Amino acid sequence: MLSAIVGSITGENDVKAVAMTALQSIIPFCEKNLTVEAERALLLSKIIENCESKTEEVKLRAMKCLLEVTKYFYDYIGMDGLELVGHVTIKEIKKEDNDDIGAVSYTHLTLPTICSV
Numbered sequence: 001m002l003s004a005i006v007g008s009i010t011g012e013n014d015v016k017a018v019a020m021t022a023l024q025s026i027i028p029f030c031e032k033n034l035t036v037e038a039e040r041a042l043l044l045s046k047i048i049e050n051c052e053s054k055t056e057e058v059k060l061r062a063m064k065c066l067l068e069v070t071k072y073f074y075d076y077i078g079m080d081g082l083e084l085v086g087h088v089t090i091k092e093i094k095k096e097d098n099d100d101i102g103a104v105s106y107t108h109l110t111l112p113t114i115c116s117v
Contacts, residue, residue: 001026002033002043009046013055020050020061027068034073044069044081051088063088 005026008019033039047069050062070077070085077085 002030006043006046009050013053013058016050016053016058017055017061020047020058020065023047024061024065024068027065028072031073034069034076040073040076040081044077044084048084048088 002023005019005023008015009023010016011019030043034043044066047062047065050058051066053059053062066085066088
């Protein structure tokens with residue numbers, strides 16, 4: 001299931017948006033996949049790639065996926081993954097024209113603090 005969804009992330013923008021929504025829904029159940037470094041790296045790279053989409057709907061859904069991965073699998077992401085999340089997050093917060101994405105991005109920055117308490 002996860003492979004099919006990740007494969008769809010490279011399609012047209014409307015397909016990407018739907019794939020991101022589906023991915024967001026199944027992330028809590030992907031522990032087996034996300035504990036494998038190669039699978040985790042592929043998934044994060046696809047999500048981050050879409051966080052930089054020019055299509056706002058795709059970008060918003062990708063940011064929500066990134067939030068879900070961070071929320072459920074913070075311990076597996078590692079420093080390299082957290083640096084990527086931080087880079088994408090700060091970049092979006094700095095933009096003035098997208099409140100929805102900025103709000104999701106802000107959650108990325110505060111979630112590690114909440115998880116460590």
